[in-house]
Each structure stands twice: as C-alpha cells, then as structure tokens.
Amino acid sequence: MSAFLTLVRKEVRDATQSRWLVGFALSFALLVLLFARVQSGGDVFAEGFNRTTAGLLNLALLAVPLLALLLGASAVASEREQGTLATLLSQPIGPGELLLAKYAGLTLALWAAVALGFGLGGLLLALFAPLGAFDRFLIFVGLAAGLASASASIGVLLSVALRTRLRAMASAVLVWLVLTLFYELAAIAIALTISASGRTLLLASLLDPVESARILGVLAVEPNLDVLGPLGAYLATELGVGPTAALLSMAMVAWIAAPLSIAVAVFRRQDV
C-alpha cells in the first residue's frame, strides 16, 4: 500500500473513531424519521421524501458545515500540538501529500457519516413511502456531502494557517457563524436597503458555500421564489433554474479546491 493510502486509511480510522462523527450519523438517521413523522402529522410514511427533504435541508445546512469545519480545523493543528507532525514528516512523504491524504481521509469519513445518517433514514422511508421524490432525496444527500467537503477544505486551511488547535477550532466556529447565520442576514440587508447590482448579488451567492448549497437544495426540492431567498430568487429569475444550478455547483467545487490549494501552498512553506 502506498504512503498516501496508508495515511488516508489512518485518517478514516481516526475520524470514524471520533464520537462526534458517529453521534452525527446516528442523530441524523433519527432526525430523518422524526421529520417524516412530524411533516406527515403522525403517519411516518405518508408524505414520503419530498417534505422530509425540505424539512431536513435547513438542519443539514447548519450541522454539516459545523462538523466538517471542526474536524478539518483539528486535522493538522492537533498533529502539530502533539508533536506527531514532525514524526510524520520525517518519513519519506511530502507536506502536500500528507495534507491531501488527511483531507481525503477526513472527507471520506464525512461522506460515510452523511451517507449513514441520511441513508439509514432514507432506506426506511424508501421501504414504505412513495418513491416519487427519492431522486430529490439523493440529490440532497449529495449536496450535504459536497457541503461537507467544502467545509472540511476551509477547516483544513484554518488548521494549517492558525497552527494551534484552540485557535483553529475557535476560528472554525466563527467561520461557521458567518457562513450560516450572518452572511444570509447581510445578503438580505443588502437586497432590502441598497440597490445592489446584479453582479453583486451573483457574487454574494457564490461567496458562501452554505448559501450555494441552500439555493441548490431548494432548487432541487421545491423551486419556490419565496423559499429561495433574495439571492436564490434573483439567480433563478435572471439566469433560470438550470444555469443557476450549474453555476452554484461550480462554485461548490471551487470552494473545495481553492481553500485546499491555499492550505497546501502555505503548509509547504511552513517549518515544523
């Protein structure tokens, strides 16, 4: 087995042994069923996937980035604090290779948690509920996985740049607050108070991976202008649903690649 795969395997093992990740997966499996029950007024399987998915979207947009940001933020900083980073980098592996392997392992573990959490509940629903909206549920699971990847990428960048675990974790929480709460409020404020240009609104929707994921999720589940929010509504009206989805999907990919690339570049120049 190559050094890269050995590191990925170690990272997956570490992440899956984390109580946070297991707790997240089980909690979400339960929440899928709970939402199905609440939305259907007691009959768990009456409404099926569509309403359940819509209900879960907002919860996933809060929980998934928080988990991924925190795990990413601890990835390198904790190794540095333990001193194990020096032991790892004294082996014949490059810093870029180590960082990418850590990210890959972490992302695989997050995907597994998302798939397990939503997949388990989804499987139970699929057994008994109408399958009409199952494809939308799958898109939602894919979106959650993509958001986890982007958030982990930002977390890893914080982990590399801020060096201590405490600072990286605190910054991860701050970033999470900005991305999930303050950003949308600011966007609404801009939309309501300033006559913002189309370019500004377009940029605003691309500069937050959580907002991108939210708009994509709403487009997939229930493309309603009221639910899309000011940025989503603007994009859907101006560009149409298809191009908006394509543009936001590319933004998500950029949110995965850009922070990770910066993290690799910074990490390569750092002393251990």
Next chain:
Amino acid sequence: MLQVVELGKSYRNVRALDGVSFALPRGRVLAVVGANGAGKSTLIKSVVGLIRFEGRIVVDGIDVSRNPKAARRRIGYLSQEAALHPDLTVAETASFYAALRGLPPQRARECVELVGLGAVSDRRVGALSGGMRRRLALAVALLADPPLLVLDEPASGLDVAARVELRRLIADQRSAGKSVLLSTHWLEDVPHIADDVLVLDRGRVVFTGPARELLEAPAIESRLYLRINGRSQDAIELLRRAMPQRPAERLGDWVVLPVRAAEKASVLHTLVAAGIPVSDVRVEEAPADEALRRLTEVDP
C-alpha cells in the same frame, strides 16, 4: 554520509544557526551538545528537512533542500518529544510507520522486539511510560535500517538501564557501518557513545573534536557524595593527598568532592584500597547549561 555546509537559520530577529559546517563520515557517531537555545534542535530539524534553512545539507549524496523525500528515505529520526499517536497500540504504531515506508509488518515486529517492547505490543501508546514511548520512537527510527540515524536528545527520560541499552544500540549501529548524529544534554554520556563532538553556542560552532576530550574537560565536573561511617576525616585526608586538585570536604554525613567523569572509579578505588568502607555513593551531575558555558569559555 552527512555534509553540512554554512548552515544558517533565523527565526524573525533571532539567528538560531550561523555558518555551521561539519561532516559526519560513514560509521561514525557525532554528538551535538549545547545549552538550551544553542541551536541543537534547529540543526537536527534542518538535517531531517523539517525546516527551511540557508546553506547546504547533503545526506548520502542527496541534497536535502532539493530532494527532501529521497533524503528522508536514508534517515531514521527520533524527535525530542518522541511524539507518537496515543490512540494506536505499540504494534499498530510500528506497522503504520512501516507501511509509510513500504516495509512489511514483519519488519515492524522485529523493531518492536529489538527495543524490548514485544511484551507490550498490544498496549496503547498513551498508556506507555515516557521511557517506553521513547524506545518505541527509536524502533520507528530504525524501521528502514537507515544509513543515518538522527536522534534528538535520545537519552532524555530514560532510566539508567535504558540509557545503557541505548549506548549498546548506538554502538551496534556504528559497528554495522551506520552513522549517527545525536544531540544531548548528558555531557558525561558523550565520550561513551560518540566518536566526535560538536559544541554549539548561540547558533555557532565553538568546539569540534574527538569526544574523549570531554572526559578531560575541566568544565565537565560532577559532585561525588560519599557516606563513610565513622571514618570521614580519614577519607578526606586520604583524598586530599591522593587528589590535591580535587578538594574533598565534609558536608553533614557526607564527604563531597568535585570529580571529572573518568575520576569517579579511581576515587572509590583509592578509598577501598586503603581499607575505608564506602556505605553509599551519590553523584550530582554537572548542570548542563553551566558546564557548557564553562566549556565554551575554555575552548573558544
């Protein structure tokens, strides 16, 4: 095996290493000594390629700056903290690092046995004592049977038996034609484990030479405490006659005198030969920083 040419390193405004040059031939052991902040760890980390530096370091013909991965294939490294993942067992740790180097699990088991940890191979690293963890880190350093071992304070945290074992292990490496670069605070160990010594002071080389010269260096003095029931005065007079340059004196129940590393045995021999029984012996090692300060003053 190792060539260091005009090595320099600055941390912001602090010059940690300045114009350090030396060569370590194959089959030799070089000890780097120096007070805290002298630049020992910076030198060691530079050789392993863990930090960026000015100058040139070549390991077995490979430039560390240009090809750090290839250079590290030829290096076994023990860090000062002997840091390993606490959640892995001893066996898992060795297997993990063996896999990173593309070595079979059998080699990991061999190295765990070599450092005497075979009996605790299922124990988690977090549950090991400091000395055991250091031995495991040494096993990791030995995995690839590298031609150059780089050991940062290898004796730190080891008990006397483990230090003796470490000396044997280093001697075995030297006999096998391997080179060893180590840093240490234990000045009295240096002549027994190293062929050559390099003394750093504030990032500069202030002394290089055969390690055995340290045995005679006046700076490296310990204090020897002897308990001699009922005949302390006789012992003091005898030692003052035999070793006038080492004034023995009484301190409570103890007879105390300053000695160099090579003189301890002869003090005991002198007393026993004169029929003066020694009931207890204690050694107060020379404070490393103070001794090194004096050493660098003696050999500028």
